[in-house]
Amino acid sequence: MKKVRIGIVGLGRLGKKHAENIAFRIPNAELVAACSIVKExxxxxxxxxxxxYGYTDFSEMLKNDELDAIFIASSSTEHCRQIEEALKAGYHVFSEKPLGVNMEEVIRAKEIVEQHQDKVFMLGFMRRYDAxxxxxxxxxxxxxIGKPxxxxxYGLDPVKAVKGAIAFSEKSGGLFLDMAIHDIDLARWYLGSEAKSVYAVGSCYAYPEFKKYNDADNGAALIQFQNDAIGMFYAGRTCAHGYHIETEIIGTEGSLRIGTVPQKNLVTIFDEKGAVQECVSGFLERFEQAYVAEVQEFVNCILENRKPGVVVDDGVKSTEIAYACKESFEKNKLVFLNE
Structure with missing residues (x-):
């Protein structure tokens, strides 16, 4: 079996899970190299x-001619630069979201990807690959459901993870880019339309530490799309019961709901607390199989010489909407896109 030889950069919580998946769960992939600024x-x-192979310098890893592809799971601030360097070095590239932390970077990344059409580029919107x-x-x-x-x-992180969110807040791009971007991508995917206008609100209801970075611990956005469809988004960092990802799509003839109860499994515990369904603890647990499936798709695209369903434009458009939400939140005004 021909295998795609991959080098990964970034070995934090998500990066290490991706590395493990590539090494042990993707039959036609091989993890040949790993890079992190943390030597340990x-x-x-x-x-x-x-x-x-092991590296602490990304540029050195790019000199390894045994690699076919680069997987980017580093800090969000590094994504655009590393995408450009990897494509220019001749590699296929998978990058975790977000594409970049400002629109200038995102537009630059789009230009670079379009200059390298012979290479597979894929962005990590893993929810599309969740069953x-x-x-x-x-x-x-x-x-x-008729016409949606x-x-x-709802995109809610468990409150037990809030200290990590505070520490990351300076470089995250804000609540809507960091957390709601997956939901924004899903909205574009399901509704088949781009955003027309955005109004976002929020505040620091429990953790004033976010104010230092002009950010919020909870926020909501109302988006009207170009086909007049409506998007309602709630992102929060203080969920008491666990990691709660819920989506409802309403159409002219019915509706669909995904994850209404973020249950850990199909077990119900009956005890002095009543009938209890335990909830998933975080994104790695909830989307475990989706993370495998998206990387499998990336590898298949390389071997089959085809483009993936998630392309650079998905990152550009979702980031544009997320930044419109950020602007609306910060300036307390309705923001129109493409004007």
């Missing part, structure tokens, strides 16, 4: 997983 992280995966979300898309395309005209999205 590189040494750990080399020692425990038998990874051949439930993919099934909902299929039902919409089959006409099961409203989408409601």
């Amino acid at each position: 992280e590189v040494e750990d995966v080399q020692r425990n997983w038998g990874i051949k 439930s979300y993919a099934y909902a898309k299929k039902k919409i395309e089959e006409g099961a 005209f409203l989408i409601r999205c």
